[in-house]
Amino acid sequence: EYTFALVPKAMNNPFFDLARDGCYKAQEELADVTCEYIGPGEHTELEQIQIVQDLITKGVDGIAVAPSNAPAMAKVLKAAADAGIPVMTWDSDLLEEDKALRTTYVGTFNYDIGRHLAELVQGRHPDGGTICLQTGGAAAANHNERLLGAREQLAGEKLGDPPGTPLTGQGGWTEISGCPLITNDDGNVAVQGMTDILAANPDLTAFLSTGAFTQWFDNAYRQAAEPYKEKMANGEMTIVVADTLPMQLQQTKDGLGNGLVGQRPFEMGYKAMFILKDIAEGKAVEDPIYTGLDVCSNENIDSCVQ
Amino acid sequence: MSMLELRKITKSFGAIHALQGVNLSIAAGEAVGLMGDNGAGKSTLMKIVAGNFPPTSGEIRIEDRSVEFHKPIDARDAGIEIVYQDLALCDNLTAGANVFLGRELKKKFGPFSYLDYGAMYERAGELFTELKSETRPRDLVQQMSGGQRQAVAIARTRLSDPKLVLMDEPTAAISVRQVAEVLALIKRLKDTGHAVILVSHRMPDVFEVCDRVAVLRRGAKVADKRIDETSPEEVTGLITGAIETA
């Protein structure tokens, strides 16, 4: 009988709902595993840490966590190691130097999300142009990695630590002033920011968001993108966004976006249970385990998600 | 027939017995001075008559009918108006608005009724003129002088031509000249058949305008005499307790 905890960054983010569903699926399949899905209601770093602490205290049989604040989480996870509780990360990983604290990471290579998004942009605008990037919360590590991936892909050169430096013409791409936009994972802020930037810069070539928040608020996003539908259709402008939530797929199908790079949160949650069970039973597991990415464009939108 | 008659009014706040079986009556056209030391229960008695709170026991009779007041409006409807010790004005409203507070005049427009500014300001202006006060109805109370504020508070009692006007220390905080005006008003009220109860610490004021003086001590009435049958010295003695009763 195992109880494994799956700890998301925030429980009110639809992305993590899918992981939870995967986790419950695994629970059904594995007779001796209970999935305890618990995390902070909103995106707060400290609360997530406290929850993990309490889980260790409570003595669960394994923890899969998507750390909001990697270095801080690492410190807490030392206690898990002391208590002999198996630990793995998902969605976001620990810092390089702390990797010994978790057995494995299941999730995405975040850098690649940015890279693929940039490739989608490059495919539509081989000659470069102006671009605005939009990103998530305060100093979120995974978003910064995605930013770096996007920037380096566009620039064709190394740009240092995440999130890199704003592009000033490298590879033909220039980031406009006022960007990158910070959303703090707030859907409303994200849409408003995009709306204003597109209005202020009618000649903008591309808008690239490293998180689904841009498109969460389905109706609002549709309204914001609608005026640019034609430009997007005839290749003058491009909007690409990370993740492949249901509403995002539909929006792209409707021509209100040009590309998505999807992670597989369901699979992350699902696999996490199996991996934890393996660890608990002393089996060796791979490190890291990438769940893969779905790269969607207007062309393959009906078939891109597995 | 008394205009107002209080029978064995008692009021306790928890352990504090603010009033202990007070009887008092007043006829139309009469002014009664109510005196007593601090905490003797004067304001408490006035508030009971004004409907601020019910007595713990006892009866209030108006023109020989027993009444019960549950809120200030009840007393008002029975023809009782009060000028509170602290005036109770809203500084952020105009003088006119204060006069009509809680009983605004309205106009009807189809199903909507709305405040009738014109009528209210006009009427308030008339009242101030009557009181010989230079208060302008459209001025904010915020920056009015003590005398003007007093005029506003008194004007409120004139809205409804009440039978009985209660004044709780209306002269405590105002200047010599304004005191004279208030006393003149009380006289005019008497002349027009109103009953007035004047709560005051000022002996000369009471002796100038009142027909009778009642003295409370520790919640009990210790004297109720015609002005011409007593003297300031006696009343002082009654207040302090130097004289037991009279």
Added chain:
Amino acid sequence: MSMLELRKITKSFGAIHALQGVNLSIAAGEAVGLMGDNGAGKSTLMKIVAGNFPPTSGEIRIEDRSVEFHKPIDARDAGIEIVYQDLALCDNLTAGANVFLGRELKKKFGPFSYLDYGAMYERAGELFTELKSETRPRDLVQQMSGGQRQAVAIARTRLSDPKLVLMDEPTAAISVRQVAEVLALIKRLKDTGHAVILVSHRMPDVFEVCDRVAVLRRGAKVADKRIDETSPEEVTGLITGAIETA
């Protein structure tokens, strides 16, 4: 030699000229009554002497030396204590704490100095006894009676054995019995060589304890007479303006 001498004190608040060239002097062992209509400038004058704000122009002399007060403490250091019109007490502190507010007694322990509760309560207790008040130093002011509060405010002036005590309407709000106590205190102060300025609207009080009475009207001094050379009627006339000057 005057204990205090004010020369041509003027004070303006913007367009309002609260005081216009007021002269006043007072000797040790003397009590001066300061009277005047509301807004005549009495409290303003007292506050200037107490160091609350400086005069717009004019000079304050103490024992023939010119002084300037920038804050209340300056006046206090010069031997002037004041009982404010509204008492100015902190309800959430004890009577003792209020008496010593701003000049707490301290003990030293190495480099640390800390409040000396024992000494403060003891001294406050002595002061209350002196004032014949039943106030207990450890009681919170919160639920004290008007008389007890008054005692606390007055006790503060006794901390430093001042030369001059200013009392701004100390009897306005208290009961007959407590008034007598305050007046007795003023007499004792005089007897022990203190100078007292008593601001009051109450004619009898002033005539009972003061040696002189000064009358302010609209910021100017219109009279300054020995008590035995004037009468309540004359003073009333001076206050209201019925009598121009005297």
Added chain:
Amino acid sequence: MTDQTTDQELRRHPGRGPMDELDGMDHAAIDESITSRQEVSGIGAMLRTQPFWVFMAMIAIGIVMSFVSDAFMTERNMFNITRNFAFFGIMALGMSAVICTAGIDLSVGSLLGLCAITLGLTMQAGWGIEMGFLVCMATAAIVGLINGILIAYLRMAPFVVTLGMLAMARSIAMVLSDNKMIYEFGPDTDLFEWIGGESIIGVPNVVWVLIIMAAAFWWVWRYSTWGRWVIAIGGNAQAAKLAGIPVERMIVSVYMVCSMCTGLAAFMFIGYTGSATNGMGVTYELNVIAASVIGGANLMGGVVYALGAPIGAALVELIRNSLLLAGIPALWQQFFVGLFLILAVLLEQLRNRGGK
């Protein structure tokens, strides 16, 4: 300022009122020397209000911006700006009423989230838009009722009550939604999303709602007894009570009005966004309060302007939009919002002191 306010005011704004104003304000002002501050009507009165000056500031920003960015004066940008601030404007209308009674409502942000969820669940279950609207408004009314009862009858500090409600409402939203996002609204989805998100003759529907609400509040504050009484309570609750105004019931109604403005904003907002999460509205209470205060509401109570709330909300949105269009890094945005908030109140303060 009168005898009744000085001391307590000093406590809340220690240091307020220079020493020389401390007492002597009782009845000291002589009739003759009164510089009467009367209720001036018409343009004169308007010139003295804070909303007017904030509006002027907006015009100034607008003029500058139309040079800085071609995109600023476009119909589309105006459309976006007005739509964006309309939600906050509606909430701020209600908040102004609460602030007018010297209260505060910290729970509106959470309530937005809670309304989003109850509304979303109802419509998702296929109940239709009328039912959705009713449930949304009922949720708001109940929350307002609880706030109001605790404040008016149990005499608790509005800050504490609504802070507690902030936590509780958010928690209930989480529980009800089971932390899931709702983006399917049953049979009436189209109508629902049209109401919140579309426009009539080029003006977003939510802006129409704001206009109607502001006009209604303008009328209420000026011509209804309810409005008059709320203002009176803000000026002196004791006096209002003695004048026979049912103060407790009025207070309850004020908190209900505030909550229901939020409920209405939530209804429009979810229609506009097309999805409901329990995280909606986090920290909006601060924006709404800021908008009200910038629009002239005074936290001490007794002051209210129907146009203040929308104008305050508009200024905040205008700053945000302008900074972005001007290409100033988004990181600076909050800085200017905070600065303007402080400046607005500071100016009001100075203006008032000058007038005295």
Added chain:
Amino acid sequence: MTDQTTDQELRRHPGRGPMDELDGMDHAAIDESITSRQEVSGIGAMLRTQPFWVFMAMIAIGIVMSFVSDAFMTERNMFNITRNFAFFGIMALGMSAVICTAGIDLSVGSLLGLCAITLGLTMQAGWGIEMGFLVCMATAAIVGLINGILIAYLRMAPFVVTLGMLAMARSIAMVLSDNKMIYEFGPDTDLFEWIGGESIIGVPNVVWVLIIMAAAFWWVWRYSTWGRWVIAIGGNAQAAKLAGIPVERMIVSVYMVCSMCTGLAAFMFIGYTGSATNGMGVTYELNVIAASVIGGANLMGGVVYALGAPIGAALVELIRNSLLLAGIPALWQQFFVGLFLILAVLLEQLRNRGGK
């Protein structure tokens, strides 16, 4: 309650004080009938304080929990609980001082983030821990100074000033950090992280800091003139001013003390988390205020308990921890925090009324 408070108090808590208490409180109470409420010393006094009853509530929860969950009474859990609430406790100590003056400081959460960044940048640049500490505390002191000056000298409402600062401080933190996370603290990293994260004889260092700070504040409130004067200002700022207390300077110092408590908490907190982001502390102001209020601080001013702040913070953390260990969904957590906040104040209210 006295003549000086009634009216204004009524405005802030309309409905407070039943009608029959409205006036007559002036000097009405006769000497003889005074039920003297004196400063009782020792156990009697303690029994009357809110912190004591909150502490009792904690004990009760603790007893229940030790039956519900074996993990509860473990050393590790106690270690975690105490460490978790210590940060809030330190901040709440300062907040209590502000609340004692009838003020409020909404900017502490943002300040935590700002301190995190200035501290992080300094140490990351290799300046060492002493310099980091100095910069962290200087940041806090400056923010407190600005708040204090605006409130004390320009007489602005604390709510508005600190709300503006909330926005500005966060914005500056974002600008300074360029929105990057800092997790390298230069040469003194180890010492720094030890201070914030480790323990001495089984008690987390931050708890030691809290204990020392609470003891210091206890002494200050009881035995220092500064403390006495702050309490006096909270009781009646006007009277304090007239007694010669430099009220403005005191107010400034109070806001600085509050900010510097947050600065200290930030120093420990960053050492504990091992990383600094500009998002740290978002909405903490509400938790800190809630902790202070639960611990007995009265938003009307004039009341302060040194032990109240830590006890209030402890209760909030205890609720969180207990719910999780008891297996109650975390979604409910905020609900109980809000509920306890309201109940704590309600009980205080009832208790006080009974005493009158």
